[in-house]
Amino acid sequence: MLRVLVVGAGTMGGVHARAYKSLHGVELAGIVDPRVEKAEALAVNSSAKVFSGFDEAAAKLKNLDVIDICLPTHLHKEYVLKSVQLTKNIICEKPLARSLEEAREMIEVCGKKSVRLFVAHVVRFFPEYKRIRSLLDKGKIGSPAVVRTTRGGAFPKAWENWYGDPSKSGGLILDLLLHDFDFLRSCFGEVKRVFAKTLKREEASKEMIDYALVTLRFQSGVIAHLEGTWAHQNFSYGIEIAGRDGIIEYDSKKISPLSYQPRNKKSGAGGVKVPESPLASSPYREELKHFIECIISGKEPLVTVLDAYRAMEIAMAAIISTENGLPVTLGGHSEKGG
Amino acid sequence: MKLGIISFAHGHAYSYAKIIKKQKGLELAGIYDDDAARGLGAARHFKTTFYRHLPQLLQSTIDAVIVTSENAKHAEHVIAAARAKKSILCEKPIATTLKDAKEMIFCCEENNVSLKIAFPVRYNTPVKRARAIVKSGGLGRILAVKGTNRGTNPGGWFLKKELSGGGAAMDHTVHVVDLLRWFMGAEIKGVYAEIGNLLINEAIDDSGIVTMDFDNGAFATLDFSWSRNNNYPTWGDVTLEIIGTGGTLSVNAFDQKLELYSDTDGISWNFWGDDMNTAMLLDFTNAIKKGQKPAITGHDGLKALEAALCAYESAERGVPVTPRIFQIDWVK
Numbered sequence: 001m002l003r004v005l006v007v008g009a010g011t012m013g014g015v016h017a018r019a020y021k022s023l024h025g026v027e028l029a030g031i032v033d034p035r036v037e038k039a040e041a042l043a044v045n046s047s048a049k050v051f052s053g054f055d056e057a058a059a060k061l062k063n064l065d066v067i068d069i070c071l072p073t074h075l076h077k078e079y080v081l082k083s084v085q086l087t088k089n090i091i092c093e094k095p096l097a098r099s100l101e102e103a104r105e106m107i108e109v110c111g112k113k114s115v116r117l118f119v120a121h122v123v124r125f126f127p128e129y130k131r132i133r134s135l136l137d138k139g140k141i142g143s144p145a146v147v148r149t150t151r152g153g154a155f156p157k158a159w160e161n162w163y164g165d166p167s168k169s170g171g172l173i174l175d176l177l178l179h180d181f182d183f184l185r186s187c188f189g190e191v192k193r194v195f196a197k198t199l200k201r202e203e204a205s206k207e208m209i210d211y212a213l214v215t216l217r218f219q220s221g222v223i224a225h226l227e228g229t230w231a232h233q234n235f236s237y238g239i240e241i242a243g244r245d246g247i248i249e250y251d252s253k254k255i256s257p258l259s260y261q262p263r264n265k266k267s268g269a270g271g272v273k274v275p276e277s278p279l280a281s282s283p284y285r286e287e288l289k290h291f292i293e294c295i296i297s298g299k300e301p302l303v304t305v306l307d308a309y310r311a312m313e314i315a316m317a318a319i320i321s322t323e324n325g326l327p328v329t330l331g332g333h334s335e336k337g338g
Numbered sequence: 339m340k341l342g343i344i345s346f347a348h349g350h351a352y353s354y355a356k357i358i359k360k361q362k363g364l365e366l367a368g369i370y371d372d373d374a375a376r377g378l379g380a381a382r383h384f385k386t387t388f389y390r391h392l393p394q395l396l397q398s399t400i401d402a403v404i405v406t407s408e409n410a411k412h413a414e415h416v417i418a419a420a421r422a423k424k425s426i427l428c429e430k431p432i433a434t435t436l437k438d439a440k441e442m443i444f445c446c447e448e449n450n451v452s453l454k455i456a457f458p459v460r461y462n463t464p465v466k467r468a469r470a471i472v473k474s475g476g477l478g479r480i481l482a483v484k485g486t487n488r489g490t491n492p493g494g495w496f497l498k499k500e501l502s503g504g505g506a507a508m509d510h511t512v513h514v515v516d517l518l519r520w521f522m523g524a525e526i527k528g529v530y531a532e533i534g535n536l537l538i539n540e541a542i543d544d545s546g547i548v549t550m551d552f553d554n555g556a557f558a559t560l561d562f563s564w565s566r567n568n569n570y571p572t573w574g575d576v577t578l579e580i581i582g583t584g585g586t587l588s589v590n591a592f593d594q595k596l597e598l599y600s601d602t603d604g605i606s607w608n609f610w611g612d613d614m615n616t617a618m619l620l621d622f623t624n625a626i627k628k629g630q631k632p633a634i635t636g637h638d639g640l641k642a643l644e645a646a647l648c649a650y651e652s653a654e655r656g657v658p659v660t661p662r663i664f665q666i667d668w669v670k
């Protein structure tokens with residue numbers, strides 16, 4: 001049994017805790033959150049102990065195999081560095097950190113202490129995205145040329161509105177578009193140049209929305225356009241890849257395997273329509289299952305900490321571009337560079 | 339009203355000719371084409387006169403001409419028509435250089451001839467409705483726009499820079515730039531573009547993304563790639579996703595369609611919405627009858643061309659560029 005401590009019982013903490021409860025060979029040993037009621041709700045139907053602070057959990061829980069950091073981004077570094085003292089395996093939500101300096105320090109410390117660090121880039125585990133990669137690998141659309149992605153919905157609601165504070169979340173580009181930076185890099189290799197536009201800060205915070213359009217030029221010549229939005233109502237995501245011999249198109253809005261709409265008999269009005277795309281195992285569960293397997297076998301994960309860092313580099317370049325209005329060229333590092 | 343068509347180089351000439359033939363009160367009175375075989379063929383097909391020399395067409399009793407020659411020949415043909423005092427509908431882009439575009443505009447002004455540029459998407463009904471929502475304040479202030487005008491490699495002279503002025507960026511930047519200016523009443527102040535030659539074997543730009551800053555504070559991007567492949571259900575698109583302080587709006591000009599699954603023709607999208615070309619052409623002829631200024635002017639054509647040229651310059655220099663037209667005192 002691998003004993004796991006989940007730190008942070010918000011949205012992602014909930015997703016992760018539920019996944020651990022359903023995974024074989026994993027024991028959800030504890031959940032930390034100062035909002036104890038949140039942690040308690042997640043602990044039901046498990047032997048997990050609930051703590052209001054990390055230090056208390058550290059003192060009381062022994063033999064932790066995995067610590068899983070599901071905290072707001074600006075707290076990742078602090079808690080990864082604390083965790084290094086207690087475990088040999090850390091899973092951390094994406095983005096790895098709020099800044100590249102923080103990320104470098106985390107990677108360095110984990111390296112020194114021989115602690116394995118896994119970063120939860122879950123899009124790699126979405127079946128539709130996995131299928132896209134395999135279609136590309138099989139050459140179904142020839143050499144890729146122009147890629148378009150979209151991701152987003154409403155402004156995220158979270159603990160103390162930390163998403164609304166770019167100094168904590170990194171804003172839409174680091175938090176949301178990171179998913180696509182990572183996925184596109186996994187398909188098309190290193191990025192050469194980034195150009196990006198986003199809403200003015202005053203505008204974004206006044207309206208409680210955000211929006212960004214980013215253009216990437218890959219070293220291979222591929223051109224990608226990314227839309228990130230916290231200005232719409234419903235969450236959706238999509239990707240389109242046009243190659244020399246074909247197009248792959250995916251739009252989550254158009255995928256409707258199940259849509260449930262109960263009739264509201266009293267008011268006569270229709271109930272809320274709830275669309276679902278059910279899978280036997282969610283991408284989040286698949287991701288954590290993969291990390292657990294890698295921990296047991298010692299194998300390299302599908303998405304490495306270096307991948308997580310490179311995706312952050314693209315995000316940071318995009319943020320700089322939005323600030324200075326210029327294209328930002330990424331350092332031509334080798335595959336293994338640091 | 340009698341109309342002449344100058345050149346069938348551009349496929350739209352056939353669409354316009356068909357529309358003219360169908361409309362009561364409009365007559366296709368003659369065709370000139372520097373490719374005599376092509377011109378004769380079209381004249382035979384549309385049962386009208388073919389003129390071997392442009393002055394012959396321009397001296398005939400026509401009221402107006404449609405210029406659908408290769409982009410680089412627009413200037414020569416528009417200037418000749420203006421001197422002959424014929425009203426003009428000129429296919430987009432207005433020209434391939436700003437110098438040509440300015441000369442065309444001057445010449446039409448000097449001869450008191452109306453020059454309209456063919457941006458038919460302004461007459462697409464969903465697009466018109468979208469603009470009405472924007473103009474009524476339905477979106478508050480516009481902050482950002484994501485546009486696409488993707489298409490299929492048109493082949494032929496479009497791939498010869500000396501005739502087309504450029505590939506996909508020249509072909510497919512101007513429509514959406516015109517819509518953005520028309521929607522926002524704002525001008526472009528900065529252009530950045532990534533341009534590629536990634537899809538076709540000919541050495542001409544076929545793909546790219548242009549990012550634009552407007553003087554109202556909004557930014558916009560546009561995908562102008564010829565990225566629709568043969569088996570895609572349609573040839574291309576025009577879409578806008580608009581983000582405003584008061585909401586979002588997405589418009590897809592050609593989404594009024596059926597999905598057709600045919601054993602003989604394969605899979606295709608079959609458009610049933612209003613025909614924007616007919617609406618554009620009728621607005622052109624009605625404005626002439628009433629002596630009104632055209633709804634889309636040479637200046638509109640020039641501003642759209644300028645954006646496309648800025649995109650090329652930006653891609654070449656690797657930096658955002660500022661349109662310079664207002665810095666040059668070109669309006670007399």
Ligand SMILES: NC(=O)c1ccc[n+]([C@@H]2O[C@H](COP(=O)([O-])OP(=O)(O)OC[C@H]3O[C@@H](n4cnc5c(N)ncnc54)[C@H](O)[C@@H]3O)[C@@H](O)[C@H]2O)c1
Binds near residue numbers: 012032071158
């Ligand atoms: N992979 C994905 O798809 C995905 C989706 C959403 C968020 N995320 C990432 O997950 C992370 C968490 O985001 P979220 O949306 O779950 O945030 P959230 O605000 O919903 O949850 C954060 C939780 O941490 C708790 N917390 C705060 N300080 C704490 C501390 N010192 N110790 C323990 N708990 C503490 C808060 O009470 C809250 O319950 C972020 O890095 C975010 O970027 C990833």
